[in-house]
Amino acid sequence: MEISDYADTDAVNLEYQNKTFHYRERKEYIEMFDPEEFKDNVGLVVSKLSKYLSDKSIRGINLYEPETLMKKIEAMTILENPEGTKEKLSEIVDLYIKTAIQVHSPGYMGRQFSGVYPLAGVMDFVSSVLSQPASFYEAGQLPIAIEKVMAHEFNKFIGYTGDFEFVTTTGGSLANMTALLAARNHRYPNVWDKGLDGLEGLKPAIAVSESIHYSISRAAGIIGIGENQIVKIPLNERKQICIGKVESTIIEARQRGLDVFCLVGAAGSTSVGAFDNIEELAEIAEKLDLWLHIDAAHGGSVLVSDDHRHKVKGIEKADSFVWDAHKMMFVPAMCTFLFYKKKEYAKGAFRQEASYVFDPNDNIYAMHDSASKNFECTKRPMILHFWTLWAIYGKSIFSDKLEYLFQMTQSAFWVLKDSMDFEAIHEPEANIICFRYKPQNYREDMHDFQLQIRNGIREGGKFFISKVDIDGATALRVVFMNHDINISHFNALLNEIRILGQKILNTKN
Numbered sequence: 001m002e003i004s005d006y007a008d009t010d011a012v013n014l015e016y017q018n019k020t021f022h023y024r025e026r027k028e029y030i031e032m033f034d035p036e037e038f039k040d041n042v043g044l045v046v047s048k049l050s051k052y053l054s055d056k057s058i059r060g061i062n063l064y065e066p067e068t069l070m071k072k073i074e075a076m077t078i079l080e081n082p083e084g085t086k087e088k089l090s091e092i093v094d095l096y097i098k099t100a101i102q103v104h105s106p107g108y109m110g111r112q113f114s115g116v117y118p119l120a121g122v123m124d125f126v127s128s129v130l131s132q133p134a135s136f137y138e139a140g141q142l143p144i145a146i147e148k149v150m151a152h153e154f155n156k157f158i159g160y161t162g163d164f165e166f167v168t169t170t171g172g173s174l175a176n177m178t179a180l181l182a183a184r185n186h187r188y189p190n191v192w193d194k195g196l197d198g199l200e201g202l203k204p205a206i207a208v209s210e211s212i213h214y215s216i217s218r219a220a221g222i223i224g225i226g227e228n229q230i231v232k233i234p235l236n237e238r239k240q241i242c243i244g245k246v247e248s249t250i251i252e253a254r255q256r257g258l259d260v261f262c263l264v265g266a267a268g269s270t271s272v273g274a275f276d277n278i279e280e281l282a283e284i285a286e287k288l289d290l291w292l293h294i295d296a297a298h299g300g301s302v303l304v305s306d307d308h309r310h311k312v313k314g315i316e317k318a319d320s321f322v323w324d325a326h327k328m329m330f331v332p333a334m335c336t337f338l339f340y341k342k343k344e345y346a347k348g349a350f351r352q353e354a355s356y357v358f359d360p361n362d363n364i365y366a367m368h369d370s371a372s373k374n375f376e377c378t379k380r381p382m383i384l385h386f387w388t389l390w391a392i393y394g395k396s397i398f399s400d401k402l403e404y405l406f407q408m409t410q411s412a413f414w415v416l417k418d419s420m421d422f423e424a425i426h427e428p429e430a431n432i433i434c435f436r437y438k439p440q441n442y443r444e445d446m447h448d449f450q451l452q453i454r455n456g457i458r459e460g461g462k463f464f465i466s467k468v469d470i471d472g473a474t475a476l477r478v479v480f481m482n483h484d485i486n487i488s489h490f491n492a493l494l495n496e497i498r499i500l501g502q503k504i505l506n507t508k509n
C-alpha cells in the first residue's frame with residue numbers, strides 16, 4: 001500500500017490474528033479524537049473541579065476501607081459502557097474528589113505536598129494533552145528553554161558566580177540519589193565502569209544528620225555505599241545538625257576505616273522543618289575534602305523570600321542541592337529542581353551512549369538536552385506549570401504565601417506554649433510544627449496515645465494531620481499549606497484533639 005492510498009481509504013484495515021479492525025471507523029476513536037467531544041468532556045470536568053474549589057468547608061480526608069474502594073472500582077472496571085462516556089467520566093471524577101485529601105481546605109494540615117494553585121493544574125493539563133517529554137530539546141523545546149531562563153532567574157536568589165547547572169527531576173528522592181551518584185563518581189571515577197571493584201578497597205561512606213530524609217539512606221543502599229556506611233551526626237536542641245560534632249564524628253569514622261566522601265545537610269528537615277547551618281557545613285566540607293549536598297527538598301523555597309532566605313545562607317557553596325517546588329511553591333507534583341555548583345558535576349552522575357537519543361555532535365539543539373544529566377529518559381515538562389505562574393504573577397505570590405504560612409506556624413507555636421495540656425516539641429523554622437497532647441490525667445504509654453489521637457483525628461474527617469517519631473516517641477505533626485488557614489482553624493484542631501484524647505483516656509480507665 002502506498003502512502004497515498006491511505007488518504008483515499010475510509011478505514012485502515014489491519015489483518016491481525018484473523019481479526020479485522022476497522023479502527024478508524026470505530027465509534028470510540030471517532031469520539032475520543034472529536035474536538036467537540038473533547039471540549040464537552042473538559043467542560044464537564046472543569047465544572048466539577050470548580051465546584052470542588054468552591055467548597056470552603058473544613059475537611060480532611062474521607063477514609064475508605066481499601067476493600068470497599070477496590071470493590072467499587074472493580075464494579076466500574078467493565079469493558080462495555082452502557083452508561084455513556086459522560087456519565088462514566090463524571091462518576092470517576094466524583095470518586096476521585098470524594099477519596100482525595102482536600103488540599104485546598106484549611107482542614108488539610110498533614111503533609112508536605114502543596115495546597116496547589118489551581119492555575120498550575122490547568123497548565124499541567126495542557127502538558128498532558130500536548131505530551132511533550134522534556135529530556136531532549138527536539139521534543140521539549142519550550143520546557144527546556146524555560147529551564148535555561150529560570151536557572152538564571154533562580155540564581156538571582158542563590159548567588160552562584162561560576163558555571164553552575166540546573167536540572168529538573170521526578171521528585172526530591174530521585175534528585176537526592178542523582179546528586180549522591182554525581183558525588184560518588186566524582187570521588188571514585190572508576191566505579192561507573194568497574195562496579196564496586198573500582199573502589200579499590202576503599203569503603204565509601206557519607207555523613208548525614210540524624211534526621212535526614214529516608215531517600216538519602218535509600219540512595220546509599222542503591223548506589224553501593226550501603227546503609228551501614230551512613231555516619232550519623234547528632235542533632236542539637238533545635239533539631240539541626242550539631243555543628244560542633246560534625247568534624248569529630250567524620251574524623252572518628254575515617255579512623256574506623258570509612259572513606260567519608262560526602263556530607264549531607266538538610267534545609268528544612270522533614271520531621272520538624274529545621275535548617276542546618278550551611279555556611280558552617282561548607283567550611284567543614286572544604287576542610288575535610290567532602291562533597292557537600294544539601295537536601296532542601298522542603299525548605300529550598302525560602303530562596304524566594306526576602307524574610308527567610310537567610311535560612312539557606314551559603315547554599316551556593318554546596319556542591320549540589322535539591323529543591324521541591326511541589327512542596328512550598330504550591331504547584332502539583334512533580335516539580336523538583338536539582339542544582340550543581342559546577343556544570344561538569346552534572347555530567348558526572350551518568351555516563352551512557354545510546355545512538356538513538358544521545359547526539360555526540362554538540363550542535364545548538366543537542367547541547368541543551370538534559371537526558372545525559374537525568375536518570376529519566378521520558379520526563380514530565382515539570383517546569384511549565386511553575387513557570388506559567390511565575391510569568392503571570394511573579395515571585396510575590398510564592399513568597400507572600402510562604403511568609404504567611406511561616407508566621408501562622410509561629411502563632412501556632414505560641415498557642416501551644418500557652419496551653420497547659422499541650423507540649424510543643426520545637427520552635428518552628430518553617431511551616432511544620434510538632435507537638436504532643438499531654439493532659440494532666442494521662443498515665444498511658446505516650447507513644448500509643450499520640451498515635452491513637454492522630455488516627456482518630458484523621459478518621460473524624462475534619463482535619464488531616466500526620467505523625468512523626470521524635471526522640472523515640474510519637475508526636476503529632478502539622479504542616480500548614482493553605483493560604484485560607486488561620487489560627488482559629490488550629491485552635492479548632494486542638495479542641496478536637498482534647499475531646500478525642502479525653503474520650504480515649506475515659507474508655508481506658
Ligand SMILES: *Cc1c(COP(=O)(O)O)cnc(C)c1O
Binds near residue numbers: 174
Ligand atoms: C519530601 C522530602 C524529600 C523527598 O522528596 P519527594 O519529592 O517526595 O521524592 C526528600 N527530602 C526532604 C527533606 C523532604 O522533605
